[in-house]
Amino acid sequence: MFGRSRSWVGGPGKPKNIHSLDHLKYMYHVLTKNTTVTEHNRNLLVETIRSITEILIWGDQNDSSVFDFFLEKNMFAFFLNILRQKSGRYVCVQLLQTLNILFENISHETSLYYLLSNNHVNSIIVHKFDFSDEEIMAYYISFLKTLSLKLNNHTVHFFYNEHTNDFALYTEAIKFFNHPESMVRIAVRTITLNVYKGELDNQHMLHYIRDKTAVPYFSNLVWFIGSHVIELDKCVQTDEEHRNRGKLSDLVAEHLDHLHYLNDILIINCEFLNDVLTDHLLNRLFLPLYVYSLVIPETSEERKINAQVSLYLLSQVFLIIHYQPLVNSLAEVILNGDLSVFTPQTKYTVRVAGGLEEGGREREKGKGTEGGGGGGGGGGSSKGSRASGETIEMVVMEKCKVSELTEQNITDEEKTAAATRTHTQRSRPFLDMVYSALDCNEDDYHALFVLCLLYAVSHSKGINRDLLERLQLPVPDQEKSCYSLVLVERLIRAMSHAAQPDGKVRLATLELSCLLLKQSVLSGSRCIIKDVHLACLEGAREESLHLLRRFYKGEEIFLDMFEDEYRSMTSKPLNVEYLMMDASVLLPPTGTPLTGIDFVKRLPCGDVEKTRRAIRVFFMLRSLSLQLQGEPETQLPLTRPEDLIKTDDVLDLNNSDLIACMVVSKDGGQAQRFLAVDVYQMSLVEPETKRLGWGVVKFAGLLQDMQVSGVEDDSRALNIVIHKPSSNPHAKPLPILQANFIFADHIRCIIAKQRLAKGRIQARRMKMQRIAALLDLPVQPGASEVLGFGQPANASPSALPFRFYEQSRRAPNDPTASRPVFASVDKVPGFAVAHCASQHSPSPLSSPSTPSSGSGSTGRCDSVTASTVSAQSPTGSAHTHTQTHRHTQHIPSDVERSLNYRADRSRERKQFVAASLDKEPNPRRGRWW
Structure with missing residues (x-):
């Protein structure tokens, strides 16, 4: 661009290094040659201002001589000269944008002092921009906010002029406190908060804000909030069909912003500001508009907002504002006050509420009659006698x-x-209304x-x-x-x-x-x-x-x-x-x-x-x-996480029915696992290398959340999906397992499918019976022991409603750690369930090295009567079950002809033992993947 405009520059050539003092001197030469803005050079001037800003930011970090030259040549005066020529929207926007970037990125105070000297910044602040242009308005208010962030005990003197008693940054900002654009209003609040925080140690500026701006600004602010509340109430009254919820949400959000802004002012803890603001809020907003609406009949013309809106807004007030003199006085009136707080002296405040829509700025005339009414209203309301003998x-x-x-x-x-x-x-009419x-x-x-x-x-x-x-x-x-x-x-x-x-x-x-x-x-x-x-x-x-x-x-x-x-x-x-x-x-x-x-x-x-x-x-x-009643909850939730098998648990699987399978995940990963089915869960385990017959859980999921389906092209495979329980009934459940299980042959595939399907049915049935017991409904005979109801208070963990696996998770040298975790209880061979030892047989069960007789039997019984499985005898005999309920096998006839269940179960167990010893199984006995 500079090449195209070379005829406008003249003089020294352009330096190659743009981040240098020489380049700044060259930019200065460009400005001196183009003091008047025209259509031909305005792009050049904008680019020059941008380049100067870039050099100044670089010089702030690397070369202090850059700011020396900038101050020596009074280059800020060129910026003002460009603004005063009414050079148009394009130049104003670019100038405000570059100035904003400049002040945002300056970090050294010395550099900041250079920029703020000579009062040029204040001249830009009071410049008459065309604020009807949204882009100019946005960059201008952003520029003021950036300047307010630089306020401190040292820089405040550059903005507040004690001789002229003027504070342009503050007074120009608060003119836009009720601007139609919400982002502008938010920026104004930020500016005022930064000013209030920075003026605590400056007595002259403190007096200026108190005497010149605090009362009119807070008065206008309270009026604006009040008119906003009336608009919100009208929106509620006219939106019974929920058609304008978007507008209502915006109005509520705006009221919340107001309250947070008020609370931010109060927590600055500037005493005179808090006194003025508390007086205006109590006597001009909260009491006449919010509280008074609680007891005024709906048909009365004095009532400006409905009771439900008033209660809603008061709740927001107490949740957000914590300034003690304000909320204490307000609570005193609501909980312990009567209508005497609205004396003839404060009737004017009620009329103010009525005149909010017309423009309540005239209420400044009544300031003398309202002073101190905020604190006095709350304190005086605690005196007097009760009108009637009734007590709330x-x-x-x-x-x-x-x-x-x-x-x-x-x-x-x-x-x-x-x-x-x-x-x-x-x-207490207000408290009476609250209770009624x-x-x-x-x-x-x-x-x-x-x-x-x-x-x-x-x-x-x-x-x-x-x-x-x-x-x-x-x-x-x-x-x-x-x-x-x-x-x-x-x-x-x-x-x-x-x-x-x-x-x-x-x-x-x-x-x-x-x-x-x-x-x-x-x-x-x-x-x-x-x-x-x-x-x-x-x-x-x-x-x-x-x-x-x-x-x-x-x-x-x-x-x-x-x-x-x-x-x-x-x-x-x-x-x-x-x-x-x-x-x-x-x-x-x-x-x-x-x-x-x-x-x-x-x-x-x-x-x-x-x-x-x-x-x-x-x-x-x-x-x-x-x-x-001080009683613990013992029956809910139906499934406690601490009572379930978890990943990496080490379990005794010596008396458990296992089916070898290859698990192929959705992303193509493969893993050799053994499938075991419990009362509530299905588990995928792999052999534990240090202990024979023990396994490490690699995955455990609830049967009730499982979906099982066949794979169309493979009779040996099942597609299993287990969903994660969700607390949101409308949310789509996320799968925690989604994989294909490939078995050695289609017979084992059918057995696994039956085992999982029946396990799911039994798990859900048991939980439904527990719900029935919660509701004092009849429970199926024989199910109470399984479900844990009716047990004495001093019952052992094995008799509680939930299953505990602490015995199987103990250290290898624990003599009681050899209890089998799973026992067959389903009609189909291999259905695994927690084996609970009897309280009267505390001795250790048979060790893993000495398989019990249960390993050679199917041990089939209905899951609802699983509690009939008793512990082994104290002498450590090989009998694991005193009673075994056998039922008719409900499996296809072709399965019966082609499979000997006892031999299959023995084969699976030998495969698991072989895998735990890192030995390949005999090929003649069949492959297990």
Whole structure:
């Protein structure tokens, strides 16, 4: 480009090294020859400015003489001269872009001082750009943000002029605080935060911000937030059909950004800023718009937002803002205040809420009558007398008589305390509204927001714990001796409604109710809940059990849903912070999944979702009941990871049925393995080199998640896919194993397929029987021992509902480590199951070197009666089973004619032993891959 414009330059030639002082001198010569911007040289000037920026960044790291020359020649003046000529959009955009890059990459303070000297940067800041151009606006605000990041105790003097009492960087930025473009508004917030952080040690700038900008800026900011809230409320009222959820989500996200910005200002801990901001927020936004809307009738013209929107926004306030003077005063009004906080002196603030849409900037006139109202409102609300003799804390359960509760649950000390409280209690209309909104008779629309508000208040770091204890509200992780009866009553009622067939309580509401109830009645390691409340809670749990019984089915889908819901509940507990970021909960509860709303935040649709809901309700109330009674969970989950065979476990396989196979993975990899089938799992093992008859597990998967199919072109092969259990019922299950299993012949292939198919059926059947036992439904005869129910409390691990393999995982020198892990229990030879030793026969079983008689027999029995397999005799005899149930073989006739099962099993065992000794099997006995 410079070659094409050589006629405009003249003078010295262009240096070859662009990163040098000589090249900067050449660029300076170009600028001096092109002081006027024209159509012909504007591209040259833009390229020159870009090159100068590149040289300055290089000089900052390598050559300080570059900045000496830049300052000596006052080259920044050329930039200003180009801007003042109204050279057009193209040049302005390129100049702002290069300046932004320059200040972003300068690291040395000396270089920065060179650039900021002579006040040229402030001249660029106040230049009248065409901000209607989006690109110029974007680069300009980005330039201001970059400059604000360079603010510190030394550089602030380059931006704040004490003589003229002017701070262009700050005053120009806050002009765009309500710009239509969200990225511009975010940049303005960043700039102001950087200014507030950098001015703490500069008293002159501190006074400037306080006297000149703080009040008008915060006043405009609060007005802007208030108008935004009114727009959000209108969107909720007009979007009952969920058609404008995108707009609603944007409005909620904007409100969250406002709250985070306010909290960022407050945590800077600049006292005068916090005082001004707290006063504006309380008296001009939170009290007149948020809190006052809780008690104003819906038909009243004074009400500007609905109660559910108010509760939702207040929950966000307490979850995000933790500045103690602000949240403490706000909580005092909500929990302990009355309408006296809205005295004639503060009526103006209510009118401000009404005038937000018209432009509430005129409220500056009322500043003198509102000063100090924020702190006084909260403090004064704790004084006075109660209008009536009723007490909120002493509401009785509907299912109990007043006389019974009085006689059984009120002690002399509580009567004395209640009599003392009557003198200090007073009317609390806001708290009354909060508690009344917990009614879930029709739906839980308001109840969910109330629960979120109570949770946010109880977990707020800035609220005084004495206030919560005085009102007996739930305080997490704190010792307590009493709790709010009315709150616990309403929570238990919500749980009871959730357990009804036609209940309109969403799962999120139920989970939050359980959480708040635990916080209310658990004090350390003990539970202080009254017997009457515990009885009502147990009644709700029984109702949930009866509800789930209605959906209990013997189909496979019920077992999958049962385990999926338990995994989902335990792995993804409710996060209230995320819940309050979801705009969809602001809309009336819906029962259709077409809205895309998460299942826990809406009502069920169809029998499948109703079943899922009934399962989840049962889990929640069962878990709550056990925790309050101090009892451990012993029956859930149905499969515990610690009780399953895992990869690299070393197992005793001396009495196990194994089938040799070649495993060909999807990517073409091959591995020689032996297939073993357990009660719940199938395992692929390879021989252990140090111990004869032992094997190392290379893969273990649940039978219930397995799919087996034949391979079309190979009668000796099976395609086996095992899916990973997922906590999301809508997610596509991911396979953890997908491979072809190739056996020695088609006979072994048929046996393996039958073994796996029958194992899957039996595993699912056993789990369904365990679910039936959980629901107090009849269990098949003889299955209770297998399932572990009805066992005494001091039962050994072998008698527990789950299988333990510690015996087979012990060290080689452990004398008790020779117990076989697998024993044949299926109708088809070779079905492996955990062999549980009897409590009355603790002596070691037969050693691996002395095979038991079980190795020569099929040991076939039904898996449901597998517990009839007893331990070997104390004398160490070769009898491994005292009773063996033989059944008719259900296999094809051609298999019977071509296969001797006893010989096959002996052959497979000899192959496994040969493999463990690294010996090739005799070819005459058949190849095993």
